[in-house]
Amino acid sequence: MDAKDMGSALDKILVTEEQIRTRTRELAAEIDADYAGKDLLLVGVLKGAVMVMADLARELHHPCEMDWMAVSSYGAGTTSSGVVRILKDLDTDIQGRNVLIVEDVIDSGLTLSWLVGNLKSRHPASVEICTMVRKPMAFNVDLDVKYVGFDLPNEFIVGYGLDYAEKYRNLPFIATLAPHVYDD
Ligand SMILES: O=P(O)(O)OC[C@H]1O[C@H](OP(=O)(O)OP(=O)(O)O)[C@H](O)[C@@H]1O
Numbered sequence: 001m002d003a004k005d006m007g008s009a010l011d012k013i014l015v016t017e018e019q020i021r022t023r024t025r026e027l028a029a030e031i032d033a034d035y036a037g038k039d040l041l042l043v044g045v046l047k048g049a050v051m052v053m054a055d056l057a058r059e060l061h062h063p064c065e066m067d068w069m070a071v072s073s074y075g076a077g078t079t080s081s082g083v084v085r086i087l088k089d090l091d092t093d094i095q096g097r098n099v100l101i102v103e104d105v106i107d108s109g110l111t112l113s114w115l116v117g118n119l120k121s122r123h124p125a126s127v128e129i130c131t132m133v134r135k136p137m138a139f140n141v142d143l144d145v146k147y148v149g150f151d152l153p154n155e156f157i158v159g160y161g162l163d164y165a166e167k168y169r170n171l172p173f174i175a176t177l178a179p180h181v182y183d184d
Pocket residue numbers: 045046047048049071072073074080103104105106107108109110111112162163
């Protein structure tokens with residue numbers, strides 16, 4: 001899907017497909033170096049992280065395993081409820097493992113704060129975070145994010161896994177939506 005197919009739904013493209021590809025390679029190189037000689041389990045947070053996980057994992061040279069969690073803190077709208085529920089738990093026992101959480105966006109930081117606490121209670125060797133996008137509110141919570149693709153302003157974004165009411169996830173870039181979309 002490209003910008004033309006979206007008609008007037010999009011406002012601005014904030015991160016292009018090429019920028020995502022380049023940054024993903026850079027992050028993968030950092031992760032390869034940091035985990036050299038170590039076990040690595042990537043934990044993707046469904047659904048948004050599917051694109052990041054697929055592209056990041058293919059850029060890694062380091063052998064890794066992948067598992068998935070689904071948690072929910074957003075309803076159909078654009079604000080976090082702050083109440084996190086596990087919709088699908090890990091299949092893997094993470095005790096003693098080096099866990100790298102893979103996310104599409106950290107916005108309020110509430111989801112990841114909760115998730116890091118939850119995973120740490122399972123006694124992994126380490127828990128780190130890789131997110132393609134971080135927004136400014138994430139600095140208000142005590143969250144150490146080791147790998148960040150892009151720091152973006154506080155605007156609601158779609159594409160590259162990110163949805164509005166389950167749409168726009170398959171855009172290969174990250175964009176804002178035209179204001180009328182929220183009224184439709
Ligand atoms: O930092 P926060 O404000 O907590 O927001 C971040 C969370 O919101 C998104 O998931 P969402 O609940 O929209 O589910 P989805 O991945 O299925 O779209 C995103 O994937 C993060 O998990």
